[in-house]
Amino acid sequence: MNTVALLGPCHPDRALAWQNGHPITYRRFLSEVATLAAQLPEKPTVINLADDRYRFLVGLAAALVRGQTTLLPPSRAPRALVQIAREYRNSYCLADGQEAIEGLPTCHIPHCEWGAAPNAPNAEVPQIPVDHTAVVAFTSGSTGSPRPHRKTWGSLVAVARSTGARLGLTASHPMTVVATVPHQHMYGLETTIMLPIQHGMALYAGRPLFPQDVQSALTEVPSPRVLVTTPLHIRACVAACMPLPQVECILSATAPLPVSLAKRAETLFQSDVYEVYGFTEAGSVATRRTVAGETWHVLDGITLHQESGRCSLRAPYLPESISFPDLVSLRGPHRFVLHGRGADVVNIGGHRVSFSDLNQKLNEIDGVQDGVFFLPDETGSSVTRLIAFVVAPGNSAEHILSALRTVIDPVFLPRPLHVVPTLPRNETGKLTRDALLGLLRELHGQDRHGT
């Protein structure tokens, strides 16, 4: 059986994680993984809800050791979790706090001990079969139910290695990853979990949000450091003009990073700012240093193709060729330029979903006769939110919003949700963007006249 080790080259007494200012060594990690693995229930799939990045990793690794698959739900919305739980009935939930999923048994990831664990046995690094389905990530399908994407252990390792090679990471010069992004989606999993464990690096267990948090997290861990984040957080840190400790490099993903912001960040933080482009179906695909130009360079092993008018990519670890969800034009087999989102895709603060999925969920709500989500023209720097128009006689906007809140990720909640008598459908039943913009102007006009 073809296997790859859970960990890349690493020193057992070096820190794998920093939790509340304390190091946790690779040796202690292996011992905690072995202990937890022995306690896990005999089930094929697990939903790991741990908020602490290190404890999430312990849970993920223990599940791998037991040959189990970790499911990465598309959102933490209660209904989304229950939906996954229903499709994967024989699952359990791993948690490091009070989280639970209705209908699933919960297994608790214990608090870890800090320090070097000199007495921990010299645990062997587990070998994981390359074709084992390590995780299943989900995208919102157009049919309303989440579409699963299986990721083999071999594919996760391949992406981690090619990303590490691109960034020049070596085990002899291990860095510490501090990240503002969650670890339960592909970008977070790849850059803040897989990248560190495959390169003998360390990770910061918390997840800083505000600029002050980012500053103190970076101060808490030793140099050299990598900051994994998003344009939103970079913008906040730049606006706060807060001096950050020396950072070797900053990785940004989930939304386009404006060149002007990248320039200011590079100057302020004395660090190179790279963007990572990827999507759930393929994982991380390409990188670019934002200030160096618009061209994206694919990771080693990936090749680009133009097939019947669509751009797609292939990689040895992907079972088939995958189309880009965004509009791109190729510059040869290894480079491309990104032009924008596909027509049905919406991205709010790094969360991606299809309009058809949002509309279906809206129209499934009791009392809703017709409804549509709509993204108004984006305005400058702040995040533009969705608007919804709903025909629902006898129902208030609050009632529909509270129903929506249980089925979609909060970032997609419409602001505002307008209850209207009818939608401006044309003779073929279609809703054009112009008609929706017109309806919006009409409503704003009414607001101004105080009705």
Added chain:
Amino acid sequence: MSDKSPLEADVAKLIVQTLNLKIDPMQIQPEQPLFREGLGLDSIDALELSLAISQSYGYQIRSDDPEAVATFASLRSLCKLIEKNRTK
């Protein structure tokens, strides 16, 4: 009717402007939750709001401050912290 302090009224305005909420600042009740069931704010809003607050009041919000756990619980709790930590 509003029983807001002058600071609460100002911060309510700041919230509505910063987050482009289509509501009247007067409608924000001082004890109403700002997140989820209340105004329905999320972590993107928290980040935007923290910036606006640091620019207007010189207070840098941080989430590991034990007091800050309740920072965004309501307009009132947010204003108490701003009052205590403001530098302008």
